[in-house]
Amino acid sequence: MEDDINKSSAVKERKVKGKVEIDVQKCKGCELCISACKEHALSLSDSINIKGYRYIISNNDVCNGCVNCALVCPDAVITVYRTHPKKKPVDITPTDIREQLQSIVGPSK
Ligand code: SF4
């Protein structure tokens, strides 16, 4: 029993946390990111942005930093930060993704 408690606390210590930032004025509310998020951390806002779309809002308390949302967003408006108890936060999007996409399809016009 004690081992189980120690194991679970060790897992919690290692768990990666995520923080999502969304450029809400560029979001078109297509909801692809909501479908891609297995943690159910994303939802549509009740408000609309400058384009007239309901935009995405995030619940960072349940985000695990998997980056699925940023990968599926066609307009690259999501940035995911990963945090680890013993490491500084690392910005892994969108620069990495843009560079990968640009190496495949070339720079956007
Ligand atoms: S990084 Fe993963 S868990 Fe966090 S909001 Fe995006 S899809 Fe959901």
Ligand code: SF4
């Ligand atoms: S996938 Fe991108 S454009 Fe579509 S709703 Fe999500 S953040 Fe907005």
